[in-house]
Amino acid sequence: MSKISPEYLENEIAAEIFMKAVDQSPIAISITDKKANILYINEAFTEVTGYTDAEILGKNESELSYKSTPREVYKELWRTISRKQIWHGHLVNKKKQGERYLAELMISPMLNKMGEISHYIGMHRDVTNTHQAEQQLNNQKKLIESVINASPVAMVVLDNSYQIILDNKMYKTLISQLNHHVPALFFIHALQQEFGDLWANSTLLTHGFSHHEIRVESMGGQRGTRWFSCSGNWFSEENTGADNFFLKQSKDYLLLSICDVTFQRQQQEKLQLQTLQSMMVEEEHIRSIRETLLGAMHQMRLPLNQVNAAVQIMAQRNDSQNVPLKMLLTQVQQMGEDALNTLQRCVPEIPESAVMPVNLNQLLHQVIRLFSHKFLSNGIIVDWLPNSILPSILGSDNKLRMLFKQLIDNAVDAMNRASSRERIIKIGTSVENDWVCVTIADTGSGIPINQHSKVFEPFFTTQTMGGFQAGMGLVMAREIINQHDGMIEIDANYTNGCCFNLRFPVCSKMRGENDE
Numbered sequence: 001m002s003k004i005s006p007e008y009l010e011n012e013i014a015a016e017i018f019m020k021a022v023d024q025s026p027i028a029i030s031i032t033d034k035k036a037n038i039l040y041i042n043e044a045f046t047e048v049t050g051y052t053d054a055e056i057l058g059k060n061e062s063e064l065s066y067k068s069t070p071r072e073v074y075k076e077l078w079r080t081i082s083r084k085q086i087w088h089g090h091l092v093n094k095k096k097q098g099e100r101y102l103a104e105l106m107i108s109p110m111l112n113k114m115g116e117i118s119h120y121i122g123m124h125r126d127v128t129n130t131h132q133a134e135q136q137l138n139n140q141k142k143l144i145e146s147v148i149n150a151s152p153v154a155m156v157v158l159d160n161s162y163q164i165i166l167d168n169k170m171y172k173t174l175i176s177q178l179n180h181h182v183p184a185l186f187f188i189h190a191l192q193q194e195f196g197d198l199w200a201n202s203t204l205l206t207h208g209f210s211h212h213e214i215r216v217e218s219m220g221g222q223r224g225t226r227w228f229s230c231s232g233n234w235f236s237e238e239n240t241g242a243d244n245f246f247l248k249q250s251k252d253y254l255l256l257s258i259c260d261v262t263f264q265r266q267q268q269e270k271l272q273l274q275t276l277q278s279m280m281v282e283e284e285h286i287r288s289i290r291e292t293l294l295g296a297m298h299q300m301r302l303p304l305n306q307v308n309a310a311v312q313i314m315a316q317r318n319d320s321q322n323v324p325l326k327m328l329l330t331q332v333q334q335m336g337e338d339a340l341n342t343l344q345r346c347v348p349e350i351p352e353s354a355v356m357p358v359n360l361n362q363l364l365h366q367v368i369r370l371f372s373h374k375f376l377s378n379g380i381i382v383d384w385l386p387n388s389i390l391p392s393i394l395g396s397d398n399k400l401r402m403l404f405k406q407l408i409d410n411a412v413d414a415m416n417r418a419s420s421r422e423r424i425i426k427i428g429t430s431v432e433n434d435w436v437c438v439t440i441a442d443t444g445s446g447i448p449i450n451q452h453s454k455v456f457e458p459f460f461t462t463q464t465m466g467g468f469q470a471g472m473g474l475v476m477a478r479e480i481i482n483q484h485d486g487m488i489e490i491d492a493n494y495t496n497g498c499c500f501n502l503r504f505p506v507c508s509k510m511r512g513e514n515d516e
């Protein structure tokens, strides 16, 4: 009222308009004397309370009380308005028919010319439904929160800048267990090594990902490997801002679930190890047959080459006197080739296995465990230095296992041959850009630098031919590496023995989808 000029108020038509505005206001308005006795009500007051003018005028506002609002609220109400201040709050009211409703009420004191309270004006609306909806929403939120909290799976909701919006109890447990301030970021980083940027991968955004397993090597001061199965789903939430009323805007969130599957994987690994142990005996058998046959073929090839050379020389000389000898040599040559072909057919093949994503930490750890007896009986200490998290590579686990077994076997032999005092084999993994790197270093006799490339040639051995050494192990190793698009080299700067550096391309299957 104070904003209307006195001249304007003096105008009778304007006063009438003002009165009409109050009368027809959608908010229930009442004007009382200083003791809350009602002097005026508008139409909306009747609509809300059910009382007509005749029924309520002259009566006290307390008529509306349902008598369940705490006394303290009324005390505070009167304390406020008596100090000439506006009170705003909620009261439980009763309609004429006795029906209870929640009133959102504002009481404002009206002052006379002397600045004293002359009247009070009350404005209220029935907010029972709004309150009910709010309560229902709150209850739903609490229900969802308690269901999420009761889940044995760690859950976290992240926005597109990886800010955590919501998490559950299990996730908080993970913070202390992994001793990582934001475990979600740790897992996101691991997932991104395989999927690339999660928010840029349209396939992921639409379909999410499920049960993607992440192997974590000793972390947060805890020793031992742990496995986590991660699933991710994206969902959109409508913006709640006022501008969203006409122009719909939404924001995407990622719900990341992290389930600790360590126990299951440990059991699985135990079983797998038992199977591998029996398979290893079989593989060892095949390998020794292969090496024996290839070695024998190599030995036969040398004299046969001489015979071939002799036949060629005789053919060039066209010497008629030596025709019987020439025929004999040709016969020997043919028989030799036939024998070699027969032997070649007898060389057993390295068993093929399906190409799939392989975690080299897991595979190497398996091989180390398979070798544990050998290490123990040879007094060898194994220094296992895995990268905390390793992206998968695409490969045949069978062949890769054979590769690492060969390199570790070589290392053990080299340390035994050199009678090294310090018998340590260091096996480590790391990630460099899009490569998974493996290092196998021993404290054995080492390989002279001028033989670094020769050792990968067939039948080359650094040993004097005392025991039977076919010199085919590193040939096989290189072959397996090549089949995996990898690389192998001997570290020229390593002086404590021999150190093999291997690298394999990170499994790019999932990234491929992302890059499109």
Ligand code: FAD
Pocket: 030, 031, 032, 034, 035, 036, 037, 060, 061, 062, 063, 064, 065, 066, 074, 075, 078, 079, 082, 091, 092, 093, 103, 105, 107, 120, 121, 122, 124
């Ligand atoms: P009390 O709180 O003890 O009040 C009884 C009566 O004593 C009051 O109604 C009032 O007439 C008088 N009184 C108490 N304290 C003072 C004081 N400090 N100064 C002057 N007189 C006082 N209450 C509701 O429950 N619902 C409403 O919708 C509602 N609307 C109101 C609108 C206005 C404009 C005002 C001024 C008050 C309103 N009240 C309302 C408060 C209401 O007047 C009562 O205080 C309240 O209902 C509690 O009543 P009670 O009978 O339990 O007793």
